[in-house]
Amino acid sequence: MQAVNYARATDVDDAVRLLIEGGENARVLAGGTDLIVQARERKRNVDLLVDVKHVEEFMVLEFDTNTGLKVGAATPLYQVYGDNNVKINYPAIVDASTVIGGKAIQGRASLGGNLGNSSPAGDSLPAMIVLGGVATLAGPNGRREVPVGEFFTGPGRNILETGELIVYISFPPVGAGEGAAWERFIPRNEMDIAVASAGAWVKIEGGSVTDARIALGAVAATPLVANDAAEALIGRPLTDESISAAGDAASEIASPITDMRGSIKQRKHLAKVLTERTIRMAADRIR
Amino acid sequence: MIPEPKVVNTIINGDSKQILVSERDSLLEALRDRIGMTGAKEGCNNGNCGACAVIMDGRLVNSCCVMAAEVEGAEIMTVEGLASRDELHPLQTEFLDNAALQCGICTPGFLMSSYALLQENPDPTEEEARFWLAGNLCRCTGYDKIIDSVLTVAKG
Numbered sequence: 001m002q003a004v005n006y007a008r009a010t011d012v013d014d015a016v017r018l019l020i021e022g023g024e025n026a027r028v029l030a031g032g033t034d035l036i037v038q039a040r041e042r043k044r045n046v047d048l049l050v051d052v053k054h055v056e057e058f059m060v061l062e063f064d065t066n067t068g069l070k071v072g073a074a075t076p077l078y079q080v081y082g083d084n085n086v087k088i089n090y091p092a093i094v095d096a097s098t099v100i101g102g103k104a105i106q107g108r109a110s111l112g113g114n115l116g117n118s119s120p121a122g123d124s125l126p127a128m129i130v131l132g133g134v135a136t137l138a139g140p141n142g143r144r145e146v147p148v149g150e151f152f153t154g155p156g157r158n159i160l161e162t163g164e165l166i167v168y169i170s171f172p173p174v175g176a177g178e179g180a181a182w183e184r185f186i187p188r189n190e191m192d193i194a195v196a197s198a199g200a201w202v203k204i205e206g207g208s209v210t211d212a213r214i215a216l217g218a219v220a221a222t223p224l225v226a227n228d229a230a231e232a233l234i235g236r237p238l239t240d241e242s243i244s245a246a247g248d249a250a251s252e253i254a255s256p257i258t259d260m261r262g263s264i265k266q267r268k269h270l271a272k273v274l275t276e277r278t279i280r281m282a283a284d285r286i287r
Numbered sequence: 288m289i290p291e292p293k294v295v296n297t298i299i300n301g302d303s304k305q306i307l308v309s310e311r312d313s314l315l316e317a318l319r320d321r322i323g324m325t326g327a328k329e330g331c332n333n334g335n336c337g338a339c340a341v342i343m344d345g346r347l348v349n350s351c352c353v354m355a356a357e358v359e360g361a362e363i364m365t366v367e368g369l370a371s372r373d374e375l376h377p378l379q380t381e382f383l384d385n386a387a388l389q390c391g392i393c394t395p396g397f398l399m400s401s402y403a404l405l406q407e408n409p410d411p412t413e414e415e416a417r418f419w420l421a422g423n424l425c426r427c428t429g430y431d432k433i434i435d436s437v438l439t440v441a442k443g
Contacts, residue, residue, distance in 0.1 A: 036313065
């Protein structure tokens, strides 16, 4: 392990102060399942770990039918997917968070960590995007809110500025006619990184899709918001044709690479298949 | 920059411990190299193999992915705490009786993961047990004997 110091933040302002004092190589320590490994393998230069897990606001898990869901940036995944309100109202979060690593990872890893790590393959990211997730950030200039879909700038890179960190992620309440789902393709069922993934959210009123969101993972330098795919669904009943058109649109905007996990051709194909599948799953989940 | 040595206060297998660590130490390094508790094993050292699994404040974690400084005030259970004074834990007995190990490097991690599984779900299906233990790799025995052992213990 590279030489690294550890500091335990006492509140949100203290975390910001520690990050500013620590400079560009200070990093927020949530579950550490990415960060500690990256520091050990020298994939990131880290000289200060700011542990935020002893500050309540980073560890919240609150649900209210009127205001929605609030998940602390460091709230461990097992708490998130184990929560009945999350299971009932936000099953797309459960889809993703139950397959991030194994149980020992899920005891520590968090949605905020997945967001901050900003891997294009981060499993929870398309799910958070389609659910309308908004990250509340704290920094030296106060707080701001950023939709999850606008957070990423490249592989492992995001809009966080020096001294800024994620405090919690909010999801709007679930309305009538709404459903969402997330799925990924990997060669085994667990403990692997997605070859490709997709999330879908649809709202159906009076037999017609009135709103939709589609997002893709592991098929570009960042998670993608697939607006064209959503547009293909909106304003008409959900049919095999409209679902297929959405799949084609998703495949069209995918700009994957070929690597050890999959080829460009396979990933573009998967973008279509997973988009279509998750749209159907999302529609089936409407209550 | 050389990190200052740091004293970490923790409870390990029910006993209060003060460990003198470097701030760069992982929990796994603190256990093995600072206080000689070599039950938890270093396999991949990156969170994939589960050989270093321990229970921290009631949750299964990979100790290679926890900083030693993080366990200040926390309670840790390692494989050394599984057996009582003169009797092996039923999981340990069943692993032995069922030959669910060969080289033994993965075994402490499997035991801790299995223990955590049965704490949370005392009567898992085979699929649940396989899914729960997916974060532990064995390169000798294969998994069937391990799964059989866990399910046998669960059935009592």
